[in-house]
Amino acid sequence: xxxxxxxxxxxxxxxGIISLGxxxxxxxxxxxxxxxxxxxxxLMFVGIPPIVAVTTQNCQIVASxxxxxxxxxxxxxxxxxxxxxxxxxxxGGILVGIGIFSLLKLLGQIDFAIAAIYTLLLASIGFSMLYxxxxxxxxxxQGKVNAGENKIFNWLKTLPHQNHYTAADVTISIFGPMGxxxxxxxxxxxxxxxxxxxxVPAMIYFLGVPALMVTxxxxxxxxxxxxxxxxxxxxxxxxxxxxxxxxxxxxxVVGTIIGLRASKYIKGLPAHLLLxxxxxxxxxxxxxxxxxxxxxxxxxxxxx
Amino acid sequence: xxxxxxLILPFVLFISSHAQAMAxxxxxxxxxxxxxxxxxxxxxxxxxxKEGQLVIVVEGPPTNVTVRKKGQVMGLWTNTGSRRxxxxxxxxxxxxxxxxxxxxxxxxxxxxxxxxxxxLSSSSGDNDADYAPALVRIQxxxxxxxxxxxxxxxxxxxxxxxxxxxxxxxxPGAYMVSAxxxxxxxxVDKGQVPFEVVPEGLSADLRRFATHSSLLxxxxxxxxxxxxxxxxxxxxxxx
Numbered sequence: 001x002x003x004x005x006x007x008x009x010x011x012x013x014x015x016g017i018i019s020l021g022x023x024x025x026x027x028x029x030x031x032x033x034x035x036x037x038x039x040x041x042x043l044m045f046v047g048i049p050p051i052v053a054v055t056t057q058n059c060q061i062v063a064s065x066x067x068x069x070x071x072x073x074x075x076x077x078x079x080x081x082x083x084x085x086x087x088x089x090x091x092g093g094i095l096v097g098i099g100i101f102s103l104l105k106l107l108g109q110i111d112f113a114i115a116a117i118y119t120l121l122l123a124s125i126g127f128s129m130l131y132x133x134x135x136x137x138x139x140x141x142q143g144k145v146n147a148g149e150n151k152i153f154n155w156l157k158t159l160p161h162q163n164h165y166t167a168a169d170v171t172i173s174i175f176g177p178m179g180x181x182x183x184x185x186x187x188x189x190x191x192x193x194x195x196x197x198x199x200v201p202a203m204i205y206f207l208g209v210p211a212l213m214v215t216x217x218x219x220x221x222x223x224x225x226x227x228x229x230x231x232x233x234x235x236x237x238x239x240x241x242x243x244x245x246x247x248x249x250x251x252x253v254v255g256t257i258i259g260l261r262a263s264k265y266i267k268g269l270p271a272h273l274l275l276x277x278x279x280x281x282x283x284x285x286x287x288x289x290x291x292x293x294x295x296x297x298x299x300x301x302x303x304x
Numbered sequence: 305x306x307x308x309x310x311l312i313l314p315f316v317l318f319i320s321s322h323a324q325a326m327a328x329x330x331x332x333x334x335x336x337x338x339x340x341x342x343x344x345x346x347x348x349x350x351x352x353x354k355e356g357q358l359v360i361v362v363e364g365p366p367t368n369v370t371v372r373k374k375g376q377v378m379g380l381w382t383n384t385g386s387r388r389x390x391x392x393x394x395x396x397x398x399x400x401x402x403x404x405x406x407x408x409x410x411x412x413x414x415x416x417x418x419x420x421x422x423x424l425s426s427s428s429g430d431n432d433a434d435y436a437p438a439l440v441r442i443q444x445x446x447x448x449x450x451x452x453x454x455x456x457x458x459x460x461x462x463x464x465x466x467x468x469x470x471x472x473x474x475x476p477g478a479y480m481v482s483a484x485x486x487x488x489x490x491x492v493d494k495g496q497v498p499f500e501v502v503p504e505g506l507s508a509d510l511r512r513f514a515t516h517s518s519l520l521x522x523x524x525x526x527x528x529x530x531x532x533x534x535x536x537x538x539x540x541x542x543x
Contacts, residue, residue, distance in 0.1 A: 002342040002472065006507035007514060011342055011472035059525045066533025067540065108372050112382040227526045234522030238514045242525055243339070243507070249529060253536040260540065290380045297375075298438035299383070302394070302475075303368040 007241035008052045014247055016046075021060075021251020028064060028252070029259020030266060031275045032215065034222070036061055036193030039248065041118060041282055050110050051101070051239040057192035058230035059245040064252060065194070065223040072216030079167035079213055083220040085174045086181030090225040093185020098232055101190050108301070115286045117191060122283035125197045129276040133269065152206045168217065170208045177207065181221060189229045194222045197279070325493035326352050328360070328483045333497075335470060336504040343472045346499065348399070348481050349465040356487040357400070357407040358456055359418055362468050364395025364448075364501075365477030371435045371442075387429035389439060394475035396420060396443075399466035400453040408489045416484060416491065420449065447471040476501045 003014040020042055024035035036057055043053040072078055104110040159173035180202050187195035199218050203209045209217065234240040266274065328350035335344045348360055368390050375384030400407065404418070414422045424436040443449035447469060456466045478500055485493040503511060514521045 002340060004337060004339050004341040004472065004507050006339075006503070006511040009473065009475075059529050062526050062529035063533040063536065066530050067536040070534065070537040071540070108370070108383040108386055112380075116380070227529075230526055230529075231519065231522035234514070234525065235518050238518050238521075240514065240522060240525050242510055242514075242521075242528070245525060245529070246532075249532045253532065253539065256536060257540060290382075292381075293376075294374055294381055296438075296442070297373055298435070298442060299372050299374070300439065300442045301370045301372065303370070 003243060003247070005048075005052075005241050005244050007239060008048050008244060010047065012046065012048075012244075017244065017247040018251035021248040022255035022258070023251075024248075025064075025252030025255020025257075026259040026262070027255075027275075027278065029256040029261075030263045031259075031271065032263075033275070034061060034064060034194040034196045035252070036191070036195075037118070037122060037197065037279070037282060040114070040192040041286055043244075044111070044114070048241075048244070049239075050114055051105065051233070051237050052241050052244070054101070054190070054192035055230060055233035055237070055240040056245045056248065058188060058226045058233065059240055059242075060248045060252065061188070061192075061194050061226035062223060062230060063249045064256070065219045065226060067253075067256070068219040069216065069223050072219060075216070076167070077213055078216035078220050079165050079209070080220070081163070082165045082168055082177050082207075082209070083217050083224075085163075085177040086184065086217075086221040087224050089178030089181030090185035090188075090221060091228060093182040093187075094189045094225060094229045094232060095185075096182075097186045097189030097229075098236060100186075102236070112290070114191060115289055119283050119287040119290060121191075121198070122279050123287070126276050126280035126283055129272065129279065133272050133276065150205060153208055156206065165209075168207075168209045168213045170210075172207055180207070181225075184218075184221065185225055185229070188222070188225050189233070194218075194226065196222075325354050326350060326358075326483060326485045326495055328481065328495045328497055330481055330497050330499050333499045335474075335499065335501045337474075337476055337501060337507065338505040339507045341472060341507075343474070344470045345467050346470060346481075347465055347467045348483070348497075349463070350483060350495070351462055352464060352485065353462065354485065354487070354492060356485045356492060357402050358464065358483060358485055359401075359404060359407060359453070360399040360456065360466050360481065360483045361418055362395065362397045363393045363417065363480050363482070364475055365393070365479070366391040367394045367475065368392075369439065370429075371439050373430070373432070373435070373438075385430040385432065387432065387435040389424060389436075390428075392423045392439075394477065395448050395470070395479065396423075397450045397468050398453040399456050399468070401456045401464075404453055407486050408491070412489065412491065416494075417482070418484060446473060448474070470501065474501055476503050 001014045002011045004011050024039045028035040040053055040057055104113045156173050156176040159175050161174045162171055163174050164171045180199060184195050184199050187193060200214050203214045204211060328348055331347040369392060370386050370388045372383040373385040374381050413419045420440060440449055444451050456464050458464050481497045483495045484491055
């Protein structure tokens with residue numbers, strides 16, 4: 001069924017976009033990840049302009065993180081002050097990110113930059129996942145438990161403005177959460193993905209936040225960051241496509257329910273391997289465009 | 305009485321002479337781009353009283369387009385050059401009763417906008433001859449430009465028609481259909497009929513909303529997403 005996207009100014013197949021939303025929702029239900037890393041590349045392959053893809057993706061992240069925040073809130077697994085400090089850094093990240101985005105667009109390098117950053121990020125995340133799986137496997141065999149202490153954690157302990165976060169039960173400089181928030185803001189405004197792959201491990205390893213509190217806290221800040229990024233992008237470039245956003249959200253709600261059910265059957269090592277394979281596959285697809293001579297050397301951008 | 309006759313005589317002569325050579329019209333003067341829009345066809349039909357060859361051009365609103373060229377930088381493919389084309393038509397398709405280059409000389413065609421090359425000269429950027437052909441090729445792949453004119457069908461020796469396809473990505477705006485009648489390489493008559501491509505319905509309202517009150521539009525999008533998220537949560541609990 002063809003549907004005309006008023007902002008992207010093109011006709012897409014509604015079922016295709018809903019299916020994409022379902023696939024993204026399925027994986028986020030199955031693995032508990034955001035899924036922005038899947039839909040952003042796909043939207044760009046379909047030919048949605050990068051700016052429309054990012055802004056619309058922000059809107060979809062608002063929906064998925066809202067659903068997550070509600071359920072985590074009920075279980076009291078959110079450290080609100082930490083989320084607020086992350087948000088403060090994140091707002092700065094979004095402002096810088098939107099500036100970088102406009103500059104790259106002006107230079108005609110936005111597609112290249114998005115593809116290059118995705119390739120680098122996803123490839124390193126995918127391989128470190130595989131490494132983690134292998135190491136965890138060995139550690140479990142040898143009965144070792146990974147200690148959470150490292151250089152960055154210790155360095156953050158020496159910075160000013162130490163704060164005790166009661167819910168997360170950790171004392172650390174507020175610059176720690178703010179820095180990670182800044183990174184999250186950059187990613188959401190440039191890449192259209194929440195960056196949970198980076199944020200969640202960073203909060204565990206660098207801030208010492210217990211694994212149970214990480215998801216809810218990062219989701220709360222992501223909820224506000226994606227909302228802010230969506231509104232600011234809509235304001236500066238009028239690039240949010242509500243029709244596209246609603247199709248994606250509708251699909252992802254259904255997909256998440258299926259994914260959550262499937263997560264009862266697919267878990268542990270197979271689930272981790274599957275996620276690592278998926279991440280590496282997207283990295284390979286993005287990297288392919290950078291390394292292999294394009295089918296057409298020329299491309300065209302129509303001004304508004 | 306006599307004076308009055310001489311007053312209107314030139315007009316009568318003009319209209320009749322005009323009508324005698326050629327007259328055209330289009331199947332619809334408004335094409336509506338609605339939410340389910342998947343392209344449209346527009347038929348130009350007309351009456352030709354004199355012998356001669358016909359060329360019909362459908363031209364879209366002027367746009368500015370940047371063509372970028374990829375090159376390899378340290379092994380990676382990225383945009384390395386660009387050329388900006390100003391005021392080129394968003395849509396340009398042609399129909400002709402025969403090979404256009406045999407109907408009229410190049411200069412005549414160009415001065416009457418019956419040639420794409422005229423438009424493509426007003427550009428700036430890299431001085432590479434490849435950009436203009438690439439632009440035409442890409443626009444053609446999106447069914448926005450013709451490389452080869454479509455045929456004109458004669459229903460009778462005088463009555464003709466030609467159908468043009470507007471693809472789903474056609475740009476809203478004012479379009480112009482121009483028909484030219486040539487005899488031995490010289491233009492003997494010309495007729496023009498405009499039509500409009502107008503966004504309508506939900507998609508048009510959304511676009512207006514997004515451009516005129518973008519802050520409210522962004523907030524509305526976020527609120528809808530929040531409701532969807534809440535709904536998902538309710539559905540998940542029931543599951």
